[in-house]
Amino acid sequence: MESTENGSSLNLNMDRRTLLKSMGVAGLASAPLLNSGMMSAAEAAGQTINFTAWEYQPDTIKSLVANWSKQTKNKVNISFIPNVGYTAGIQARQRGGKPADVFYNFAYNSQKFVNQKWAADLRGLPGAEKMVADMFPSARSRFVAENGAIVSAPYFSAVHMLQYNKKMVAAAGFNSTPNSLQETYDQCKKIKANGVESPYVAYWVKDFVEEYLHVYLLAGNVQPFDKKGDPIFMDDPKTLDVLNWWQAMYKDGMTPKSVLTDDPGKHTSSMANGQAAFYALHHYFLRDIVESKGPSSGDISQAKIVGTGGKTLQMGEVIQMGGKVTGAKKAAAWDFMKTYGYKDKSGKFTTFQKWAASGALCAPYPGFFTDPKVIAAFPDYMDLSLIKDTFQNASDIVPARTSPWYQGFQAQCGTIIHDLLLGNSNARATANALAIACKTAKSGSGL
Amino acid sequence: MIYSAAAVFVVWILFPIWYTLSSSFTKPSEIGARPTPFWPASPTLDNYRLVLGIPTKDQECIPGIDIVNCGAAASNVSVNKLVDTMFNSFIVGAAVVFFTLLISTIAAYSLSRYRFAGSVFFLNFTILSRIVPGLVLVAPIFIFLRVLNLLNTPWALIISYTSFTLPLAIIILKNYFDQISIDLEEAAALDGAGRLQTLKLVILPVAVPGLIATGVLVFLESWSEFFFALVLTDSYTVPALLAGFLSMQTFNWTLLSAATIIAIIPPVLLVMIFQKYIVTALASGTGK
Numbered sequence: 001m002e003s004t005e006n007g008s009s010l011n012l013n014m015d016r017r018t019l020l021k022s023m024g025v026a027g028l029a030s031a032p033l034l035n036s037g038m039m040s041a042a043e044a045a046g047q048t049i050n051f052t053a054w055e056y057q058p059d060t061i062k063s064l065v066a067n068w069s070k071q072t073k074n075k076v077n078i079s080f081i082p083n084v085g086y087t088a089g090i091q092a093r094q095r096g097g098k099p100a101d102v103f104y105n106f107a108y109n110s111q112k113f114v115n116q117k118w119a120a121d122l123r124g125l126p127g128a129e130k131m132v133a134d135m136f137p138s139a140r141s142r143f144v145a146e147n148g149a150i151v152s153a154p155y156f157s158a159v160h161m162l163q164y165n166k167k168m169v170a171a172a173g174f175n176s177t178p179n180s181l182q183e184t185y186d187q188c189k190k191i192k193a194n195g196v197e198s199p200y201v202a203y204w205v206k207d208f209v210e211e212y213l214h215v216y217l218l219a220g221n222v223q224p225f226d227k228k229g230d231p232i233f234m235d236d237p238k239t240l241d242v243l244n245w246w247q248a249m250y251k252d253g254m255t256p257k258s259v260l261t262d263d264p265g266k267h268t269s270s271m272a273n274g275q276a277a278f279y280a281l282h283h284y285f286l287r288d289i290v291e292s293k294g295p296s297s298g299d300i301s302q303a304k305i306v307g308t309g310g311k312t313l314q315m316g317e318v319i320q321m322g323g324k325v326t327g328a329k330k331a332a333a334w335d336f337m338k339t340y341g342y343k344d345k346s347g348k349f350t351t352f353q354k355w356a357a358s359g360a361l362c363a364p365y366p367g368f369f370t371d372p373k374v375i376a377a378f379p380d381y382m383d384l385s386l387i388k389d390t391f392q393n394a395s396d397i398v399p400a401r402t403s404p405w406y407q408g409f410q411a412q413c414g415t416i417i418h419d420l421l422l423g424n425s426n427a428r429a430t431a432n433a434l435a436i437a438c439k440t441a442k443s444g445s446g447l
Numbered sequence: 448m449i450y451s452a453a454a455v456f457v458v459w460i461l462f463p464i465w466y467t468l469s470s471s472f473t474k475p476s477e478i479g480a481r482p483t484p485f486w487p488a489s490p491t492l493d494n495y496r497l498v499l500g501i502p503t504k505d506q507e508c509i510p511g512i513d514i515v516n517c518g519a520a521a522s523n524v525s526v527n528k529l530v531d532t533m534f535n536s537f538i539v540g541a542a543v544v545f546f547t548l549l550i551s552t553i554a555a556y557s558l559s560r561y562r563f564a565g566s567v568f569f570l571n572f573t574i575l576s577r578i579v580p581g582l583v584l585v586a587p588i589f590i591f592l593r594v595l596n597l598l599n600t601p602w603a604l605i606i607s608y609t610s611f612t613l614p615l616a617i618i619i620l621k622n623y624f625d626q627i628s629i630d631l632e633e634a635a636a637l638d639g640a641g642r643l644q645t646l647k648l649v650i651l652p653v654a655v656p657g658l659i660a661t662g663v664l665v666f667l668e669s670w671s672e673f674f675f676a677l678v679l680t681d682s683y684t685v686p687a688l689l690a691g692f693l694s695m696q697t698f699n700w701t702l703l704s705a706a707t708i709i710a711i712i713p714p715v716l717l718v719m720i721f722q723k724y725i726v727t728a729l730a731s732g733t734g735k
Contacts, residue, residue: 055682055691079599079681080681080682080691081677081681081682082677082682082687082690082691082693083690083691083693084690084693085673085674085677085690088582088674088677088678089677089678092585092586092589092678093589093678095586095589096585096586096589096590096593096678097589097590097593098589098593098598263698263700264698265475265478265698265699265700266478269475269476269477269478272476273476273477292475292476293476294476
């Protein structure tokens with residue numbers, strides 16, 4: 001891994017887990033120092049922050065920004081870039097010499113941006129260590145690089161869940177949702193026999209299928225990468241079981257043939273209209289299914305994607321500070337980031353309360369789930385305690401996914417997995433191809 | 448055989464348009480219906496109402512979009528901006544057409560009528576410049592516009608679009624001027640007209656079809672350009688706004704389809720009105 005600007009030698013020999021634990025302790029110990037940090041933010045009033053975001057709920061973003069501006073007397077210029085093309089857009093602006101001071105980023109780009117000095121290492125900023133310490137331990141390594149650099153703050157987090165049709169599962173004679181990948185297949189087969197043509201839907205398009213690789217590997221009790229980020233899944237025989245299961249789900253018609261190109265809107269509609277029994281994707285998609293008020297919307301509930309591994313994928317995107325922000329502007333930008341990705345000055349999850357209400361998005365903090373306003377914001381049909389438990393005990397972020405090389409692997413995953421599903425490859429060849437793609441990406445060659 | 452091939456070609460061309468049109472009248476809850484119906488069972492205008500900011504008549508909640516019927520606080524995407532953005536696209540397109548025709552007419556006429564040092568190289572270089580991908584050019588253009596403080600203004604797009612529509616316009620117009628008999632200019636010269644007078648009073652009136660065709664093609668290129676609009680502005684024109692309908696795994700196909708149908712009306716009208724000029728101009732020289 002490339003070294004970063006600050007203190008790259010600090011923790012090179014320290015185990016990542018130990019490092020994250022020690023950051024938690026350091027964060028708690030430094031809590032009393034927060035007040036001094038607030039003072040520097042206050043001194044930073046009158047700054048103009050350039051903030052770049054992608055265009056999800058632009059009106060919510062504007063209101064959040066306006067609230068912060070009003071409170072701090074700082075100005076924020078918001079720049080929206082469509083989600084499609086965001087990476088190209090933000091990198092072109094960085095290269096062109098007009099970087100944002102604070103910006104949304106995809107988690108897989110976050111370490112790379114810090115290494116390239118396009119984003120700042122947040123270590124040492126008042127409350128940064130406390131922010132990390134307040135997170136679920138399972139979430140911390142998305143925001144902390146291997147060398148200890150704090151690369152980002154949370155924008156939102158989510159866990160993969162299984163949206164399911166209670167009536168269809170019961171009618172097929174099952175008392176509970178599947179407890180393993182094999183049970184998922186078995187339940188689908190019975191539900192299909194009951195007349196539901198394609199019982200299982202998931203967002204298996206090329207650009208997204210990499211998330212499912214981890215969802216299913218984790219469900220199959222396969223550890224995808226070792227602590228150094230080297231791929232080890234190909235040496236685990238359980239990987240072949242997972243890949244064989246995946247291929248069978250598609251080949252045996254448990255999913256629609258069009259599932260390789262269908263988008264979440266279609267899957268939401270399939271679930272709401274009673275055309276599918278299971279839908280595996282982020283927890284917040286339950287909201288879309290229920291609120292679209294289709295004939296089966298009221299029958300849909302949510303369960304953990306349980307496998308023998310007992311874990312699913314936790315994902316989320318991040319906000320970062322520009323690498324060239326200094327002085328009073330840096331204090332203001334950090335204050336903005338804390339309000340946006342952590343807590344406001346009064347210690348409340350104001351921003352996340354808003355995201356919870358408008359999009360059922362989550363934050364990777366245990367405190368978020370006990371916040372009365374968050375609890376009130378989540379609709380009754382969403383089991384917040386189940387989602388919290390999944391964050392806390394039953395999910396993994398797969399830390400390698402934020403490594404600078406990872407995007408090269410991600411870019412190749414879609415073709416390799418689709419070859420498997422279409423029957424052009426077998427499980428062994430697919431595992432090997434994925435491993436080669438990892439190694440190629442790590443070595444810096446390939447895409 | 449020829450008719451079969453033509454039929455296949457027509458289906459190939461019309462299928463995406465039919466699919467978009469059909470989707471634009473489909474309720475979001477029916478977009479996943481299988482098999483895909485030729486036409487929605489209960490067509491709705493609500494997608495058009497939503498993108499135009501008109502209250503919907505249906506009581507169906509469209510998650511993430513219809514904040515009234517869903518009782519939600521905010522829409523996932525930018526609705527109500529389509530008309531403003533189309534106006535922006537029109538202004539940018541019109542300005543690009545004006546500047547491109549102004550410069551390219553003089554350049555193409557010079558290349559057609561004069562042999563000057565480097566004229567062949569200039570023409571070949573003009574053609575070659577079309578090969579350079581926009582992705583390579585965007586960073587230097589970004590820096591140039593940043594220095595001039597023109598980022599996120601219409602001028603950012605007018606300048607950059609003009610720079611890459613010029614070669615296309617020069618090539619088309621040079622070809623068109625080559626077809627115009629030089630006798631006309633010689634007659635004008637005998638009457639005492641200078642070069643610019645000849646161009647203005649004799650050549651341009653004859654070249655109107657070529658100018659219109661070039662203008663239409665330049666306008667279409669400007670109207671549909673996405674990447675420069677994405678990088679140089681904040682969703683100032685239509686393509687960038689349409690891309691905003693695909694957001695965070697939330698794909699609003701029905702709204703995107705309605706917005707797309709509305710957005711293609713101006714270019715389609717333009718092409719229909721000037722169709723005969725486009726065909727004439729692009730076919731000029733084929734009988735040589």
